[in-house]
Each structure stands twice: as C-alpha cells, then as structure tokens.
Amino acid sequence: AQSVTQLDSHVSVSEGTPVLLRCNYSSSYSPSLFWYVQHPNKGLQLLLKYTSAATLVKGINGFEAEFKKSETSFHLTKPSAHMSDAAEYFCVVSPLSGGYNKLIFGAGTRLAVHP
C-alpha cells in the first residue's frame, strides 16, 4: 500500500529564513513523488517532482527536495522564505509500477510567512 505522511500540519517562518516542510512516504513500488502548492482560491501548482532520476530535485520558486530512500523521506526546502510562499503544500506519492498513476495526497502543511 502507498501512503504519505506530512509531519507538520502548520509551519510558521519569518520572511528571509529557511523553510523545511517534512514528508515521509510508504510505497511498495518505486514511487514518483511530488510537491504541490495550493494558494487560496487557486488551483494546485506543481513545485517539483522526483521520478527515479537525480535524488536532489530542484523546482520552481527556489524550492528543492531530496529523495532519501533509506529514510523514506522527501522533505521540501527553500533557503529563504518570501511572503508569497504562504500557502498550503501537499506531498504526493504515486507508484510507477505498471503505469498506474493514482496520486495519493498527504494531509497538507500550511505555511505561514511573517514579516
């Protein structure tokens, strides 16, 4: 069975400080992993994805994530938070086996950025 756990429901940082959003996954197959961001009243936007290539994945808006198989983790980081980063972030897992591409969402982490 596949699942994803976002370890923090809320994260609050000051503008200009680093961001760390934690995600652990469980998958019977080699998974694809994604981070999506959801701003209020807007659609989900893909930040980055891991699909068994480089373990350090760089995404948009300065975000990156590192796939660590030994720790079954895929934490999202950004060196310096911006006010516009305040949003809901979802870690998502999808098994690659057999072309099956169902997305399984984590519960989400709400990121607040303070001046």
Place this chain on the structure above:
Amino acid sequence: GAVVSQHPSWVICKSGTSVKIECRSLDFQATTMFWYRQFPKQSLMLMATSNEGSKATYEQGVEKDKFLINHASLTLSTLTVTSAHPEDSSFYICSAREQKGLNEQYFGPGTRLTVT
C-alpha cells in the same frame, strides 16, 4: 504550460437538484482525467478516474450513481452531482494527465459547491 479549466468556479444549488461541473484541458489532450473532493482544511481525496471513451473507475465508498462522470472527448470530462444534499457541499477539483506524460497531473482551479 498545460492548462486545465473548470466551470463553474462556484455554484449554489438547492437540495434535490443536480449540478454539472465541467473540466477541460485547454492546450493538450488528456486520455485520463481525475476528480477529487476536498473538504475545508483537508487534503484531496480521489473520487474517480475517468478515461476517454470508457466508464469511470470509482474509488471505494464513492457512489457512482450519485456522482456521474462522463469523459466524452480528449479535452472534456464532466461530473454531475445528482440529487444533491448539503453533505455534498465541498470543493471539487479535476486534473488531467497528458497523453504522453508520466504521472504528472495538471489541476483545475476547482469548483466550490454549496447545497442549501
């Protein structure tokens, strides 16, 4: 980039009526579209997977006779909530997978349904 639209963006209806939500891929062909439901401050739950020209596959616990899905073309899927009740009030989000893509899905902006 790939764009997915939804119409309407919000709708209010009375109990017992039916509501249709459209999901369109604007600049690519989508053989597969997905419908999700999101309750306030919660995550997305997959309701069903819709393949063009065939019957939708519903997730466990989702009533197929209540949530009718039609995927008549490579750019359009519709979700009809039949005999809506207040508990059906939610945020409905669709996504579409490119024909040639891997697992990446492109999401629509969502439709907020309120049943009174």
